[in-house]
Amino acid sequence: MLKTFGDYAPGLAPSGKMAEFAGGPSKPSDKGEDALLNCLVSGGDERLECEPGSGLNMYGHGPSPRPQDLAFGSSTASTISAQAFAAVGAYHAELLQEMETGPAAEIYAREIAQIRTKLLSLLGLDQSSGPSRVDAIMATSGTDIHLFAAALLGRQDDRTLMTITLMGNETGSGVMTAASGRHFMSRVGGNCPVAKGEELSPGHATRNTTVAVRNADGTLRSEDEIELELKGLIELARAAEFRCLLIVTDVSKTSLLAPGLETVFRLKERFGAMLDIMIDACQFRVSGATIRAYLAHDFLVAVTGSKFLAGPIFSGALLCPPGMSDRLKRRPLPSALADYCAKADWPEGWMAQDVLPDHANFGLLLRWKAALFELERFVGVREEKVIAVLSAFAEVVGERLQQDSAFELLDSRPIDRSRLWNRSDTARWDEIPSIFSFYLRNPYRGGILTAAETAVVYKNLAVEQSDLVPVRLGQPVRCADFGDMPASALRICLSAPLIVEACEGADALDGMISQAMTVLDRTADMAAQLTSQPSIIRASGV
Template identity: 40%
Template sequence: MRSDAPPGGLLPSTRELLVSGGDHRIALDPATGRNPYGCSPVATSNQVPFGSSTCSGISPLALAVVDALRERLASGLAWSSPAELYRQEMDRLRTELLQLCGIDAASGTGLVFAASGTDVHLLAARVACDGETDRPLAVITAGQSESGSGVRAALAGRHFSTCSALGRPTVPGEMLVDSCECDILDVPIRTPDGTPRDAKLVDAEIGMLVERAVGAGRRVLLVLMDVSKTGCIAPGIASVLALRRRWGSAVQVLVDACQFRIEPVTLQAYLRHGWMVAVTGSKFLTGPPFSGALMLPPTLGAARRTRPLPPALRAYSAREEWPRDWPGAEALESHANFGLLMRWQAAIHELRAFQAVPPQLTRDILRRFATAVQMRLSRDPCFEALPVPALDRTALGALPTWDDIQTIHPFLLYRPTPGGERIPLGRDETADIHRRIAATSPDCGEWAYQVGQPVGCALRLCMSARLVVQAARDRDLGAGVIAQAMACLDKIAALASGPVPRITRQPQALGT
């Protein structure tokens, strides 16, 4: 799904560009006009976006922003090559994103754009290998099942799709050429019924895996998830800091913050510790899927930056997507992925609007939403909230305002019986309800609801940057957003219980 500009400086439409420059997951179903996650490349007026743990459709305001960018690109192609124009625009977005994260562009922090969070993990693992293909790498994770479906393959240096973001055919599961030997070692963070495992036990098991790997002469890439699909941090930040103190440079750390549910001060703290950080623009920020970025701490050093990147990455990454002070990226080919550019432009629009909301107001809105949702889940016999441990980042020493508040609310579904019992719904029934609440036609007068795709048998109702902005504009501390969340849960409960009634009268549309 290439997005090179065609000869003559002509560009595809905004709709076409938004679904270009990604792997097979970005393709639209001809029958529905949506990708496999239920998102359309055009703004949908009757869909309420509570699914930001998976992805969200583009907002009307963000669509207007990328429409304007497309016009600027079309004009720019009259005097610049696609690659030159792409380089200029990605440099601009890199500076803007770093600034919005409170990072000085001159600090030495690198930022690499990628087509998805999965692609980011592939790049991070290759950076961790550091060109030493003869020395094995142990990738150690906690709760890997709560990361992206292709992340395990990507971390292992394997293809994860039938085509790459730059349009090259690939074989899922096949090793990239010249990849270093890599083992993926994972510690589960939940029991089969969804109960969180004891955090101290998880941390201890992670510590044992690290000790064995280092003792065997392996390099270690330790992945810290902040946060997972169900909103967990794992392994514990304090335990990761202790492992780094004990083993030093033998252990590299990648923070999987692809949900991007962290504040700038938290992100900065991770980078100060010398850890790589993976983010995306399509989760909490609600930019269009797919868009990823890898933040590289200044401590990686000049040697790492000058070493040529492996040729196998040419299928996934273009030199224009790497910082100019990373000479090793010259080993990659030149390519203009205007689809990725436009998706990140939309995400940065949402981030800028979110950061314009006073932090204390953001905290109040998120706390009210979380309280209302948890109360409803605890009182309705159709639901059972999946426990989410407290978000503890105190070991970082940062002073955040809002990112300690739960914004992903996973829950299980039940069918109440006349006798007062509750029958748990299985994966297939849960997946069917997920599809049905999102499938309403714009012409039928009903609201459609996006919620996070099922993780096992759990759905996820999520707060997002866009909904915080909407609540701030409504000046009601999120009352309108909460009302829509209750209406969404009403519809899910009706489907879990039996036939769903026609629901046409709802509060004001959100997410515009």
């Protein structure tokens, strides 16, 4: 069978000339859409795999555009837009042609460097070679970024690292494992099997602890309570002569900025150099100005292109401010990271470039190309237009979820980043929520649907039917236990492409909001059908 450069992931390229890169076209006949689709799902772990029948991955998305979907689930994952797919397809064809005569590793190194430069440029970050330059480490996913951060900061000054994360129901499912410096999946980017949960650097374990932001009933804990708990944990780490990495989530799966920034800055002032801060902005629901402000405080920032930006899953970057870069660029890496990334994924001048393999990950390259296509479109829209669209969506969706007895809003709080700014009265688009989380209510017996029932509603909405298009919501998030009954919240979200389209005019905005109302109508109807026929739950195997 002919191979395309999407058939190989880093670490498993074939022998001979074509082994210079992570796959590559052995014959010109490999060109075409199949090669593009194969490439878009290459160079990651098993989360990228698509089922042969449906062509969808574990998140219910595939590498092809699905313009018919009501796509309001970008807090989980997205399907590539038709426009981005066309742009990436043309780029892919150029790469195929160039690789007929050129070394793929060199081509990849050049192209991923250009992706890095463009990402930083779109965020308004200094691209000079001077002391204010921000570095970007490219990664296949947000979870990989947490693993990289733990590897870079672990055993610094020969001291054990303790990472503090939010509970996994507000972040990614593998984040806590990755933040402890352990393999978080059973196979990595090179298609190599690994022992899930095993340390990357045996004997140099990173400790990890988590903090809950919600009570058992789903209500939010007070910021004072969270700060007191964090202070106690970091005091224990200091007494044990550990270093600490506090991971601040901005924003979480349910649209929280947690812990709050007043807490974060007080902790940083109290504990000084033994406490580092990483902002988990993997939803990418933050502006370039917000990212620049975080970097100015010497915080690491993690972003991905597959949530708000709606690129295909698996594209991440760890942004390092100059002070952190100076500290970390000379840090040795565990040899196990060679299966996760390539030399070119790391910036020039970092020790990692000396120890990582000279592989190419064209899947990562194409996925970032798609994400940056959407980011460039988004930053090209005037902020006042974006604010108007977000405000209109928030008003209508918020009112519907509050007034419709089919739903119950999950407890939330405003996004407050005023601590970052000298003035807090400036309107900023990223302080308007773009994720709304809600429980489903049972119209027959009253009360909230169980987690199992909510999962069936979510699954059934995404099924393509002859008379109904699929509805894409954010996956259920386990948020509460009411007595012995677990409950999950669904999420309706705006993505950058939806906002860009809605900014085209009043009719476009009305159309987008009408689609959102249809999504909520369909969700309420599906919940009513389910609860009137309990056998549906058993038949679904949930």
